[in-house]
Amino acid sequence: MGLMMSFMPFMGKGLPSAQMLNFAMGTVYSRFMEKDITNFEDFHIAILDIFNIFNESLPGKHYDAPPRKEIEACFAEWKAAEESAKKKVFIEFMTTKVKPSKLDNTTMITGLVTPPAAMAAKRAGESVPQLRIIKSIPDVAFVPSATVLALVSVKLSRRLFVGHVASTS
Known part of the structure; x- marks a missing residue:
């Protein structure tokens, strides 16, 4: 049984497939876009709300929100982007800046x-x-x-x- 499982890629390692990651990020982005975002404060609250939802609903690891400066930089890039590129900016921000919280x-x-x-x-x-x-x-x-x-x-x-x-x- 163990030999068979070793031939299966990423089995049991908890690594999501690209399709699953795209689906999850698409769902997060659609929830993010439901909010009326007109300024940085609205953007910041929406980002923090996403982290609250993640940390409340997912068992196990929790995630730390990025520092305010990084969120401000993402907002500037997101605001300047065209409507079609905003989702890409958001997904790139979430995949690169989100880190699991660590216990001291x-x-x-x-x-x-x-x-x-x-x-x-x-x-x-x-x-x-x-x-x-x-x-x-x-x-x-x-x-x-x-x-x-x-x-x-x-x-x-x-x-x-x-x-x-x-x-x-």
């Missing part, structure tokens, strides 16, 4: 370390008289809740720290 090491380590630490903290807290109520919380609710809370706090602290560093530079 802090988030990854927090996600790996928090569940065992939450279990250890729960076991230690059960013996403390003031925290006897912790016994009534099931492990299947406590561990994921603690993990999500830790991941949210890491994301918020990273965003605050990065925002603080960017504003002081």
Whole structure:
């Protein structure tokens, strides 16, 4: 069975065919063109809306929107293009500038370390008289809740720290 599958090109690698990519980009572009785009702000909102739709509907990887300067450059090129070439400009922009978002090491380590630490903290807290109520919380609710809370706090602290560093530079 494995030998047969190895003869099939791109099987299991998740690479879309050119026809599938053209169909997907055509659908995205038609949704993009449904909006009334008269200035850069409308264009920017439409691009960000596309990324929101991608990230909400597709499981797994999420995609980061390109920086504002790149979107401004694409808008200038898109605005100057003829009506027939606008779709080509848009598709080229989406295929070259869209990048999957990457997890930073802090988030990854927090996600790996928090569940065992939450279990250890729960076991230690059960013996403390003031925290006897912790016994009534099931492990299947406590561990994921603690993990999500830790991941949210890491994301918020990273965003605050990065925002603080960017504003002081």
